[in-house]
Amino acid sequence: MGLAKRIIPCLDVTDGRVVKGVNFLELRDAGDPVEIAQRYNDQGADELTFLDITASSDNRDLILHIIEEVASQVFIPLTVGGGVRQVEDVRRLLNAGADKVSINTTAVLNPKMVEDAAGRFGSQCIVVAIDAKKVDNQPFEWEVFTHGGRKPTGLDAVKWAQHMVSLGAGELLVTSMDRDGTKIGFNNPLNRAISDAVDVPLIASGGVGNLQHLVEGVTLGGADAVLAASIFHYGEYTVQQAKAYMYQHGIEVR
């Protein structure tokens, strides 16, 4: 009896629509956001993450309507990330009904924003997203990248994680850019290194292809929560199946 490991389906949003990619290129409408959220909720999802991939800043506010709608009918924690640049963005997302806001590139460009947002709204709602890649041209193993994995920062992912926690991050969402989209499993050594170095919960992301990967994310990677998109969106597995599998492998789930 104790705290359950969380399973978090991640939904992509662009221009105010929940979408899913077809062959990683064409984005297709995935359906009504509330219905999708409700379906995952009914399957036993522990939280939902919405990632705003809208290219144009003009349309980024459109996600607020989705969050408002979902939050008035689905009563589990909601995290929103993507394009969060200012403390004001955090405020608007929280007011729309998000419980946590995930900050990625801005945390690197302007770490003080993390500190300000945590100071104003509390660490419990500030998630720092870290995109990391294995490198061999640095004195450390994993480097932080920004802009969707395109820009190297020169930062050691483990030290960066500790710094973000010291500024007030209440949770870390760690995505392995080497693994993202590969379906070969999480980067467990990376997650383990970060998880052991900080006291806040870690959400593992990037690379899930099957249910054993979720188990290993917890047992090998030390993740407190596992995030996955495609294995749930394309109906390969339900959240229920994922939980049953994790439970059979000795992991406490809800």
Next chain:
Amino acid sequence: MNIAVVDYGMGNLRSVSKALEHVAPDHTVVVTSDPQQIADAERVVFPGQGAMPDCIRELDTRGLRQVVIEATKQKPFLGICIGLQMLFERSEEGGAAGLGVFAGTVKRFAQADMHDAQGQKLKVPHMGWNQVEQAMTHPLWQNIANHDRFYYVHSYYVCPADAAMVAGETSYPEPFTCAIAKDNLFAVQFHPEKSAQAGLQLLRNFVHWQP
């Protein structure tokens, strides 16, 4: 019937009010920082997030201390998260004095040496779904199975002086008080508004509670 959600400017109360509206469509839910509205309401929900010293300060800035303390003694009252912690005398968080409605203190999880049964390090904040062991029969636990899971996010927990008011316990890894009950008051450390069916059931029970 009016249900007042006490708003003292510490963050987002939308989740709480939406969840109450969901379970009580025939009632009026008002999110308010007006002492008169709180005094007039038939039920009061006292939520809270962030740091307790800030919560107490903002409560005082808005002149809400007295009306909240009175409500704890007069009508169905539900405290949530920091809204539970503030009812006690003192917190380790910033050494803040609470409202002192009940004797007891608020302590921080002893981070350094907390491990689960598999030897994995336990994180602080305690974040996620954990089981609630019901310590008493209470109308607010009606139709909620013992050991059902609720959603938590917190680093501090209450230690009431009076063990008789403990309504529920959760283990992390040691048992701590996650719910208290006293006459017309019930207060919880978890977030019923984010706890799916079990949470909605607790809110529904509160709406219909006749202490």
